Amino acid sequence: xxxxxxxxxxxxxxxxxxxxxxxxxxxxxxxxxxxxxxxxxxxxxxxxxxxxxxxxxxxxxxxxxxxxxxxxxxxxxxxxxxxxxxxxxxxxxxxxxxxxxxxxxxxxxxxxxx
Amino acid sequence: xxxxxxxxxxxxxxxxxxxxxxxxxxxxxxxxxxxxxxxxxxxxxxxxxxxxxxxxxxxxxxxxxxxxxxxxxxxxxxxxxxxxxxxxxxxxxxxxxxxxxxxxxxxxxxxxxxx
Numbered sequence: 001x002x003x004x005x006x007x008x009x010x011x012x013x014x015x016x017x018x019x020x021x022x023x024x025x026x027x028x029x030x031x032x033x034x035x036x037x038x039x040x041x042x043x044x045x046x047x048x049x050x051x052x053x054x055x056x057x058x059x060x061x062x063x064x065x066x067x068x069x070x071x072x073x074x075x076x077x078x079x080x081x082x083x084x085x086x087x088x089x090x091x092x093x094x095x096x097x098x099x100x101x102x103x104x105x106x107x108x109x110x111x112x113x114x
Numbered sequence: 115x116x117x118x119x120x121x122x123x124x125x126x127x128x129x130x131x132x133x134x135x136x137x138x139x140x141x142x143x144x145x146x147x148x149x150x151x152x153x154x155x156x157x158x159x160x161x162x163x164x165x166x167x168x169x170x171x172x173x174x175x176x177x178x179x180x181x182x183x184x185x186x187x188x189x190x191x192x193x194x195x196x197x198x199x200x201x202x203x204x205x206x207x208x209x210x211x212x213x214x215x216x217x218x219x220x221x222x223x224x225x226x227x228x229x
Contacts, residue, residue, distance in 0.1 A: 002156075008154075008155070041222070041223070042222055042223070043118070043204055043206075043220030043221050043222045043223050044157070044204075044220050045219075045220065046217050046218070046219075049217070086155060088155070088157065090157075101159055101162075101170060102157075102159065102218065104156060104157040104158070105156075106154055106155045106156045107155040107156075
């Protein structure tokens with residue numbers, strides 16, 4: 001079983017709909033939670049970052065973390081065709097002397113149809 | 115200007131060959147990484163360098179060797195390529211080493227196909 005599980009999709013929604021993405025994880029040491037967006041043939045880019053539990057909103061994007069359930073979510077409101085991409089969740093533990101060691105989910109492919 | 119650039123973007127090579135992928139970042143970051151993305155899209159860290167010092171070395175065959183001539187460059191050399199090495203390799207960088215959800219900036223990837 002992977003440390004971070006994510007439904008690969010594809011998740012197809014009509015333009016303007018709310019996109020709901022989620023990840024579950026097993027390592028209770030994870031404290032930092034991120035969502036990356038990856039367009040086809042491109043590198044991942046950071047969308048949202050949340051520390052510990054709670055919600056965070058940035059424009060059309062809302063990230064939620066429920067550490068008690070080991071479950072994180074990303075919501076995209078008023079989805080646009082340009083939101084079509086693969087969304088990867090990523091997590092890491094507490095501060096270490098060594099570098100960032102993100103653990104990624106496998107990504108969910110999202111298709112927003114005009 | 116591309117923040118993290120890597121070359122080549124596409125590479126097709128035969129089994130047994132040796133190849134290198136080069137990476138440069140112009141963000142002034144201290145830490146650089148190599149990640150591997152397999153066919154199922156899982157991204158896994160391979161190596162991390164901070165100030166030219168190797169700080170993360172995951173369980174990677176010793177055919178893979180990173181080299182950091184300076185803080186702005188981190189190259190990946192692969193010896194005796196195998197079919198299973200076919201993947202996308204991403205170079206990345208961040209301001210500092212350590213946690214706190216430090217933003218990691220990825221390059222566009224190098225698609226390696228071993229035939």
